[in-house]
Amino acid sequence: GESVGLHLPTLSVQEGDNSIINCAYSNSASDYFIWYKQESGKGPQFIIDIRSNMDKRQGQRVTVLLNKTVKHLSLQIAATQPGDSAVYFCAEDSYNQGGKLIFGQGTELSVKP
Amino acid sequence: DSGVTQTPKHLITATGQRVTLRCSPRSGDLSVYWYQQSLDQGLQFLIHYYNGEERAKGNILERFSAQQFPDLHSELNLSSLELGDSALYFCASSVGAGGQETQYFGPGTRLLVL
Numbered sequence: 001g002e003s004v005g006l007h008l009p010t011l012s013v014q015e016g017d018n019s020i021i022n023c024a025y026s027n028s029a030s031d032y033f034i035w036y037k038q039e040s041g042k043g044p045q046f047i048i049d050i051r052s053n054m055d056k057r058q059g060q061r062v063t064v065l066l067n068k069t070v071k072h073l074s075l076q077i078a079a080t081q082p083g084d085s086a087v088y089f090c091a092e093d094s095y096n097q098g099g100k101l102i103f104g105q106g107t108e109l110s111v112k113p
Numbered sequence: 114d115s116g117v118t119q120t121p122k123h124l125i126t127a128t129g130q131r132v133t134l135r136c137s138p139r140s141g142d143l144s145v146y147w148y149q150q151s152l153d154q155g156l157q158f159l160i161h162y163y164n165g166e167e168r169a170k171g172n173i174l175e176r177f178s179a180q181q182f183p184d185l186h187s188e189l190n191l192s193s194l195e196l197g198d199s200a201l202y203f204c205a206s207s208v209g210a211g212g213q214e215t216q217y218f219g220p221g222t223r224l225l226v227l
Contacts, residue, residue: 031213032212032213034215034216036218042221043115043117043203043218043219043221044156044203044205044218045115045218046115046215046216046218051213089156091156093212093213094212094213095212095213096212097169097211097212098161098168098169098210098211098212099144099146099161099168099207099211099212099214099216100158100169100171101146101148101158101216102158103155104155
């Protein structure tokens, strides 16, 4: 049917809870993955990345998990805060793609105080 | 603040017109990428320049063109504008030639074609 706009999946959490945002990536040759946060009216902001030779990477309050077998990424945010409310995108890349990031559709995270 | 700058922030124009969007990469970055974000297509890669040379093209329309200048800033030219070109246009930069590099995004240019 005719597209009338992307309907983003929405995750609503209580302040202080942990959040898990999931992403299925498309290209089995992708070997580099990035999570971005986009607040309303702003550009995507880098959060964390992971290469395909790893299955877990931790940052400050964030953890990314990579499951190459099922082509799945997740972003875990600990102790979610109202300032974490935004749309979160995963993006995939590969060495031979030369920087052509392929973005997922995004997930809207809403944090209730 | 990512260090990537884009001008103008907003642009309103009419169908059939031509506009130029400008991007300055982070200091030291040699690659510039352009992306389009629309409501129905999400974030889509348009084109990548590295040190003045075109490196990769996405689904960029023939009405659109870009270039990267010796000072490494880049311009995206959109011509014969149509209503469907209304979107957010983002520029990103990275330090090297791309591939397994973090791309840092600018604040975007919001284009409205009336």
